[in-house]
Amino acid sequence: MSNPYKTREGGATVTVFVPYDCNNHCPFCINKKEYADCTGFSLDAILDSIRTMDAITPRCDFVFTGGEPLANLEALQKMLDAIPTTHKVYINTTFPVQTGFYTAEEMLDFTRRNRDKITCMNISRHLVKYVEESPDQVLGQIACPTRINCVLYKKYPAEKLPQYVERFLPYGIPIQFRYDYTETTPKNLYDQDHDPILQDLKRLFTYRGLDGCRMRNGFHFEYKGLHMTYHKTLPYSTIAETGDDGVTYDILYDILIKQNGEIHSDWTGVKMDVEKYRRVTFEPYDLRVLEGTVNF
Numbered sequence: 608m609s610n611p612y613k614t615r616e617g618g619a620t621v622t623v624f625v626p627y628d629c630n631n632h633c634p635f636c637i638n639k640k641e642y643a644d645c646t647g648f649s650l651d652a653i654l655d656s657i658r659t660m661d662a663i664t665p666r667c668d669f670v671f672t673g674g675e676p677l678a679n680l681e682a683l684q685k686m687l688d689a690i691p692t693t694h695k696v697y698i699n700t701t702f703p704v705q706t707g708f709y710t711a712e713e714m715l716d717f718t719r720r721n722r723d724k725i726t727c728m729n730i731s732r733h734l735v736k737y738v739e740e741s742p743d744q745v746l747g748q749i750a751c752p753t754r755i756n757c758v759l760y761k762k763y764p765a766e767k768l769p770q771y772v773e774r775f776l777p778y779g780i781p782i783q784f785r786y787d788y789t790e791t792t793p794k795n796l797y798d799q800d801h802d803p804i805l806q807d808l809k810r811l812f813t814y815r816g817l818d819g820c821r822m823r824n825g826f827h828f829e830y831k832g833l834h835m836t837y838h839k840t841l842p843y844s845t846i847a848e849t850g851d852d853g854v855t856y857d858i859l860y861d862i863l864i865k866q867n868g869e870i871h872s873d874w875t876g877v878k879m880d881v882e883k884y885r886r887v888t889f890e891p892y893d894l895r896v897l898e899g900t901v902n903f
Contacts, residue, residue, distance in 0.1 A: 610847060610854075610855050610856055610857040611854065611856055611857070611883065611886070611887075611888065612856065612857055612858075612859055612872075612880075612883055612884050612886075612887040612888070613850070613856035613857070613858045613859070613887065613888045613889070613890055614664075614858065614859045614860070614887055614888075614889060614890070615860075615889065615890060615891070615892040615893070616889050616890070616891055616892060617664065617666045617667055617668075617889075617892075618660075618663070618664025618666065618667030618887075618889075619664070619667060619844075619859040619860055619861055619862045620667060620668045620669075620670060620860065620861050620862070621657075621660045621664075621667055621668070621669050621670070621861075621862045621863075621864060622669075622670045622671075622672055622861055622862070622863050622864070623653060623657065623669060623670065623671050623672070623686065623863075623864045624641070624672060624673060624674065624863065624864065624865050624866045625653075625671060625672070625673040625674045625675070625676045625678075625679070625682065625683065625686075625866070626645070626648035626649060626650050626653060626674075626682070626866045626867075627645070627648070627673070627674055627675070627678055627679050627682065641865075641866065645866070647866075647867045648866040648867055649866075649867055649868050650682050650685065650686075651868075652867055652868025652869075653686065653864055653866070653868050654685065654686065654689050655868060656864045656868045656869075656870050657669070657686060657689045657690060657864065658689060659870070659881065660862065660864070660870070661689075661690065661691060661694070663881075663884060663885055663887075664887075665691065665693050665694070666693050666694065667694060668694060668695045668696075668697065668726075669690055669694050669695070669696045669697070670696075670697045670698075670699065671683065671686065671696070671697070671698045671699065672699040673699075674866075675700060675701060675703055676698050676699065676700055677698070677700045677701075677702065677703060677708070677709070677714060677717070678703065678708060680709060680713070680714075680717050683698075683717075684717075684721075687721055687724050687725070690724070692723070692724070695726040696724055696725055696726050697725075697726055697727050697728075697729060698725060698727075698728045698729065699729045699731070699756070700728055700729070700730055700731070701730065701731045701738050701740070702714065702728070702730050702741050702745070702746060702749070703738075703739070703741070704741035704742075704745060711741060711742075711745050714741075714745075715745070715748050715749065715750065718749045718750040718751050719750040721751065722750040722751045725751040725752075726751075726752065727751065727752045727753065727754055728749060728751055728752070728753045728754070729753075729754050729755075729756045729783070730746060730753055730754070730755055730756065730780075731755075731756050731757075731758075732755050732756070732757060732774075732775075733757050733758055733760070734757055734759065734763050734764060734767060734768065734771050735760065735763060735764070743774055743775070743777075743778065746775075746778060746780065747777070747778035747780075753780050754780065754781050754782070754783055755775055755780050755781070755782040755783065756783050756785060757771070757782060757783070757784050757785065758784075758785045758786075758787065759784055759785065759786065759787075759804050760787055761787075765807040765811075768807065768808070768811050768812075769811055769812075769830070772812075772830050772833065772835065775833070776831060776833055779833070781833065781834045781835065781836070782833065782834075782835045782836070783825075783835070783836045783837075783838050784804070784808065784835065784836070784837045784838065785837075785838050785839075786802075786804060786837070786838070786839040786840075788839070788840050788841070788842050789842050791839055791840060791841050791842060792841070793841065796819075796823075796824065796839055796841060797819065797824060804837065805826060805837060808826070808828055808835075808837055809828075811830075812828040812829065812830045812835060813828060813829045813830065814826070814827075814828055814899070815827045815828060815829050815899050815900055815901065815903060816896060816897075816898050816899025816900045816901045817896075817897045817898040817899065817901070818894060818895060818896045818897060818901045819894065819895070819897055820860075820892070820893040820894040820895070821846050821848075821858070821860075821893055822840060822841055822844065822846065822860045823838065823839060823840035823841065823860075824838070824839055824840075824897075825837065825838050825839075825901065826839075827899070827900075827901045827903075829903065834903065842874060842875075843873050843874055843875050844859065844860040844861035844872075844873050844874055845857050845858065845859055845860070845872060845873045845877070846858045846860075856888065857872070858890075859872055859873075859884075859887075861873070861874065862879060862884075872884075
């Protein structure tokens, strides 16, 4: 892509792929194949890239994913320590209290030490069990804010959704249901009439509202006071669009720091021109409430 870059105020979200694997094999995970050969993975290179992105956009969000970020707490601590407090930091994790990882108390102590660094832990707990799960009671003791991530994949058992949500009511942990984003297109991103997941959620829970932007959206629901979101996003993160100034921009929503420290401008393998990003044009974030209410 040769167009100049544009992104939202504060900067595109920076997703960091940790340089170590998980023990899981979730069927919808597209990252697993990248961890088959860890040759060239470098914590030091990732740290350098984190510092680069902080220097360019000192208020962007960071997301750690993998792999399993919590599989190496020492390495994760170094990466967290490299990010100033001007940034929000999110961690995608299974919270793997299992053989070969850390004890529950070690994991919980990590969250206590870093409660001021971590904005939210997004914890995978799926309707169909794909991974060995730590007890729900452990999740309730995590010191930083948490959210449950649940991919509703293929022929999921819809009638078990209320029972699934009931699991997390005692802990007040909000839930984000996720569409298989490899199947998302601009045509079906906002489609409500032909989305069976959305129809199931509207049938079983109280629909409250919709927010969204060019790239992604969230349908918001409530169940016994618990906030739930159905999240859909496109499988890429760059949109080419001509602005009011007549210039065609590559509008970046996500930037990736790969396991070897390379910086990409899209999920599709496009390497970012870092020097060009230093001259990025900023625009107001186009995320808007489109229907009802999303804050409750």
